[in-house]
Amino acid sequence: MRADTFDRYIRRESLVHRLDPRLKVVVALVFILATALLPDGAWLGFALSWLLIFWLTRLAWLPYRVVWKRSLVIVPFLLAAVTVLVNVPGTAVFTWQIGPFTLAITDAGLVRFVSILIRGWLAVQVAILLTAVTPFPDLMHALTHLRVPAILVSIISFMYRYLFVLADEAQRLMRARQARSARLPGTGLHGGSLFWRAxxxxxxxxxxxSRSLERSDRVYNAMLARGFQGRMLTINPHVMRRFDWLAGGTAVSIIVLIQLIARNDLHIY
Amino acid sequence: MLAFISLVAGILLHIPDGFLSLVISLLCWLAAVVMLAVAARKAQVDYDERLIPVAGVMAAFIFAAQMLNFPVAGGTSGHLIGAALAFIVLGPWLGLLVMTAVIALQALLFQDGGLIVMGANILVMGLVPGFVGYGVYRLAANRSKSFKLAAAGVGAWLSIVAAALVTALLLAFSGTANLDIVVPVMVGVHMLIGMGEALVTVAALTFIMRSRPALLDESAATAGGRWVLAGLGIALLVVLFAPYASPSPDGLEWVAGQQGFLETALDAPYQFLPDYTIPGLGETGLSTIVAGLVGVLVVTAVILLVGRLLKRPQRSQSGA
Structure with missing residues (x-):
């Protein structure tokens, strides 16, 4: 495994990549908050939000395909949200008779379900875009500047640093297990009971x-040897330029505008 | 279908943005921030400047341990989620910091779980399962080794069930899932998943007890039994407050139903479609309240019962 195995950053020289990471974090959070605030059935608002994401993706010189592919992580949550279909009072669209159960899907339930899905999908795309255009260490640095407790940020940064190391160890353990678990071809037996496998x-x-604990000891000793005094230092001072303020102001204005348009649109119908 | 559900259920504890109402998300953040502040202070006292490397590497360990999977049946596989194990071997405070780092990294890097709802995810995957698992484990503090292992197993199982229950309730109160369906399904599926968690946790602890016996005695030295109460208290608070905070019509109906329930003379102030009553699962807002509360109470009762059983002195223990 390589150091960047888990990296989600996609290197480009675009305007979006060059923005101050703090700004990107704040705008992303505002955007996610705004999508969460869009009311059910605000189709125009959903469409405009998606267009903004699409436009930002282009502006960052990224293929939209990447964002789309990564956004599929929320698919499992379809299962949880699908249950909302049958709870909302309204006009029944479909009714099913399953044995003693009668399930009715209402129009209001359908609107709610689709809205939840779109909101979740939009929010996850914003987060994907953020991690694609900001290197993870910069993201951590930005969080420190945004007053997230330094201790938490340091722990997360450390975790990120050792992620691929320990994932590599885990893979080695699994390879060793596989090498010792002979399996007769075609039988599909994994050897031993489920209990034993667990x-x-x-x-x-x-x-x-055990290995991780030993490693953390070694890491700590090495850090002491290099003069660690309990605080992570950085030589990368992020400075907000005029362009950053301008870009941030524009982005937030557009997000607020979308919110207004969406709500206005709902009042008309 | 069942395979798909069980495959998916592990991921189901990572709530994405947009699936919880804003008020509930903020409420969860509040609970998480308070507990994290306590945890950071306590852990710093114990570990001093070692804290950062130890917690960081341990968080990476939990992440890597989640990669270690074992085949279950029909192409599905199980793996550890790890909150109970982390709290047991690292102690509750370091454990909470570690699980929070895992949750934060998963959200920031892989979008497993949202950012605005991260407080809820810390609650669902860190606080609740951690304290529930640790609490049950601590009940067997001064018992024999096999007793401790049994307690850890029960704790690990309960931790997953409790996490699933709280997730289901948060979703339902946010109006993004139907309470009558999502609670039994989530809890049911995670009762199965919890067994895998229990087996792996017990086996891992067996190994650690053998290879590093001093470690577990050390973490056992920190004060204990009241963590059951702390974990459950948090779960109960969220469950009880969430519906009042819920801005969605469902949540409001739920509260309205409750008020109807309190003034027993009144009918429920809203009508469900007459066609879609679901027998056995309940048909009024009233039964949904009862369902939610009964769920929490059942978990409490089981924990207390287990506690009783474990506290009963056992002279015949051979202490394997």
Whole structure:
């Protein structure tokens, strides 16, 4: 595994990439907040929000395909939201008779369901865009500047640093297990009962824990050897330029405008 | 279908943005921030400047441990979620910091879980399962080794069930899921998933007890039994306050239903479609309140019962 295995940053030289990371974090949060605030059935608002995301993706010289692909992480949540279909009072659109159960899907329920889905999907795309145009260390640095407790940011940065190292260890453990688990071809047997398989995995977790603990000791000693005094330092002072303020102001204005248009549009119908 | 559900259920605890109402998200952030502030202070006392490297590497460990999967059946596989294990081996405060780092990184880097709802995710995947698992484990503090392991197993199982219950309730109170369906489905599925969690947690602890016996005694030295109450208290608070904070019509109906319930003479002030009553699951707002409360109470009762059983002195223990 390489150091950038888990990296989600896509290097480009675009305007969006060059913006101050603090600004990108704040705008992304405002945008996500705004999508969460769009009311059910605000189709125009949803469409405009998506257009803004699409436009920003182009502005960052990224293919929209990347954002689309990564946004599929929310698909499992379809399952949780799908239950909302049958709870909302309204005019029934479909009714099913399943044994003793009668399920009715109402028009209001349908609007709610689709709205939840779109809101979740828009929000996740904003987050994807943020991580695609901001290197993770910059993101962490920005969080420190935005008054997120330094201790938490340091822990997350450390975790990020050792993620691929420990993931590599985990993969090695799994490779070792596979090498020792002969399987007769075509039988599909994994060897041992489910209970046994879980136990072996548990021992692997314990093993990984021991190794991680030893590693954290070594890391700490190495840090002490290099003069660590309990605080992470940086030589990258982020400075907000005039262009950053301008871009941030424009982005927030557009987001607020979308919100107004969406609500206005709902009042008309 | 079942395979798909179980595959998906592990991910279902990472709530994305847009699936919780804003008020509930902020309420959860508040709870999370308060507990994190306490945790940061307590952990700093214990670990001093070692805290950052230890917590960082341990958070990476939890992430890597979630990659270790084992085949279950029909192409599905199970893996550890790890809140209970983290709280047990690292102690509750470091454990909470570690789980928060895991949740934050998953949200920031992989968009597993949202940003505005991250407070809720810290609650659902860190605070609640961690304290529930740790609390049950601590009940067996001065018992034999096999007793401790049994308690850890029960705690790990309960931790997953409690996390699922709180997730389901938060979704339902936000109006993004139907309470009558999502609670039994989420809790039911996670009762199965919890068994895998229990097995792996117990096996991992067995290994750690053998290879590093001193470690678990150390973390056992920190004060204990009241963490069951702390974890449950947080869960109950969220469950009880969330519906009042819910701006969605469903949530309001829910509260209205409750008021109808309090003044028993009144009918429920709204009518469901006569066609879609779901027998056995309940048909009024009243039964949904009861469902939610019963769920929490059942978990409480089970924990207390387990606590009783574990506290009963056992002379015949051989202490394997």
């Amino acid at each position: 136990k072996v995995t548990g021992h692997m977790v314990g093993q990984l824990f």
